[in-house]
Amino acid sequence: MAQDLPEKSLMGAYGNWASEMIADLGTMSFRNTTFADVDNWKPKATSKALQFLALPDIQQTSAITIHKKYSYDGLSIEEISWPLSNGGGAVEAIVMKPEQAKGTLPAILALHDHGGNKYFGKRKIVQCSEDRHPLIEQHQQVYYEGLAWANEVAKRGYVVMVHDVFAFGSRRVFPEDVDEVLLREHTLKDFSSEEWERPDIISEYNKWASDHEHVLSKSLFCAGTTWPGVVLAEDQIALNILCERKDVDASRIGCAGLSGGGLRTVYLGGLDHRISCAVSVGFMSTWKDFMLYKAYTHTWMLYAPLLPRFLEFPEILGLRVPLPTMVQNNIDDQLFTLSEMKMADSILTEVYKKAKAPDKYSGKFYEGLHKFDAAMQVDAFDWFDKWLKGE
Template identity: 55%
Template sequence: MTPNRREFIKYTGMTGIGMLSGSFGELLTNPAIVQNSLSMQEPFQKNQLGGYGPWAKSLFLDDLPELSFRKEEFTDIEAWKNAGIKKTKERMGYLGLEGKPKITVHRQSKFDGLICEEISYQLPYGNPTRAVILKPENTKGKLPAVLGLHCHGGNKYLGLEKIAKTGNDVSDYVQQHQDTYYEGKAWANELAKRGYVVMVHDTFTFGSRRVMLEDVPEERRMGIFDFDMSKKENIDAYNRWASDHEHIMAKSLFSAGISWPAVYLAEDQVALDILASREDVDKERLGCAGLSGGGLRTVMLGGLDPRISCAISVGFMTTWVDLLLNKSHTHTWMIYIPLLPRELDFPEIFALRAPKPTLVLNDMEDNLFTLEEMKKADGILSGIFQKAGASDRYKCSFYPGPHKFDQAMQEEAFIWFDRWIKKG
């Protein structure tokens, strides 16, 4: 038991004795008594759990996690990474889908200087996964490759269309999403033009992989019976339903002995298998990147799969403390790995890829995180890379504005890929 926890138990125990000796009615009605009993020897900071926040933080988050590389006893980076990856996979309920699925090529076309290949493949569960592979025309040999990980964006009807396109016939609905989060760009296309093979796939519960309302009992459909998704109002209704359904999916996955991050990782690794096995791809120069939910997937895939040579997480880096006290209400259920905060802070999952090149891009007015904890996460990652002797391979930048991956941020990301996996 840590000293902080011992002091907390001692303090609250004494407070409890004092409570018994006073008026129970006064305890319930006097805010000063309640606040004093929960302040735990430090000024009480309002948080989303109220008086329970400081107690929950004191359990495991006041000290360095058990497997933190910041601890003095960890000096061997490879041994630490092996232990950290093993523990993270154990906590998330790692799936590990074996074997590359059969790929169906639906269409090949040329658009805006790119060869566009639209494919699908069947995983052991759910509907077939749609994907698109983009590469420059008139290229020869093996190219560096990047797995583009699409965002959440409160839109599960869309998947890969959020960041990739194969023609100019983009719906207003898709264009609005790209305008909001990507300054009007399909960034996967922009990266491919620079000399990369870029693959984007629909992930679990998005796009072609979404939960179909027809497959759900009528009493769980929130009154939706029109499944014609050519109507924008039906798409909006589906997205509202899908948002409400997230807690059901997460709790059901926990009941199955797995977690949402485990499913994400498994599906992203299959996509990486497909990308790495292509004859036009140099499997020694693989990267991944994404905004928001794609940034979360980058943390998991980049941290836990050693094939990723270069990883860029955009708009998704903070600490478990931030999620505990301030921001879990702004987030999806797709983040959480039960019990892992005891062993690793959130940035340390991404740090499991050290000393490989790693970039984090943050927005200073991002309402999904507090700026203070984003900066603490940067300090954690920076310290680990420094200890690993790889300070030059980690960078974090802060941009003005809200949650986004705008063109200035895209340019920094592309230059980072150029530096580390295009030029070698």
């Protein structure tokens, strides 16, 4: 079983003081008696969340480029890209749907994980040929029971798009673009482009990128924005592109992801109600857990300063109430404490009950470590079928 709350916090003797600053009910919590009507609460709470995420103004700067079209695994696949105004490489994306599909289909924006692996983005949850990189194969075995889950949900009759997001894959920070002071202990800038797919070089890059997270996040704070704000802005542009496709029914769009993808689902699903149905996998707990017990396991992609005074973390996803929402947790998940996962589940249950939509929320707990395995995928995809197809 997962460990319950440790006796000591990560803040040492300051832990009790810090935890007391987080009220049981934030001032924008729907669980407050202040808010009786969900339609009165949502605009105010959403505005407050967006204020502290400090979304930057990011624009798509030119049309989508279609690089390649082909069939694989019973799916029609497109490789596309689009440039953004905030720098970095063009966003690369994969779009897939059943090969014989006709007309418009419901769609899923599949959000790749973090996994301490910034060299890869979308490639972690797709398979477009028999030739998988050994690190991708290993990643999918550990976290997805060997499955490329974006392919699996596409086969059910969806248009699925997977894109690289800020600091991952085609959007990663390239060593040759950063100040020499950050590369003193690394040889990354010395490798040719042909060598970059070598597992040892990728592993070195991922270690460097992990060490670089705090620098990147502090720099974003100084620019007046936040890491989750940048990611949300980029995810919303991807959602725009998916909604505008002629083969997509924009009234039936879901999103899902494991871990960092589950985190992205919390922010995108909670704050953009074009997402008709959301499934957050392996990323649901409380601010107390993130602050006192598990901060060392989490990415800077999580943090929006001051927001915990107003909303508990699960209530960010709860901003989508009464839209259908599933949260999948693993009982032995090493990234969270079990009691705080259960607390988060109770909070979302209460939010949906108060909004008179208890059937629209499903919180599930599974045996095992941090993962989105085959059984969990079936439950998630059945949830999509129920609410996006009416099955």
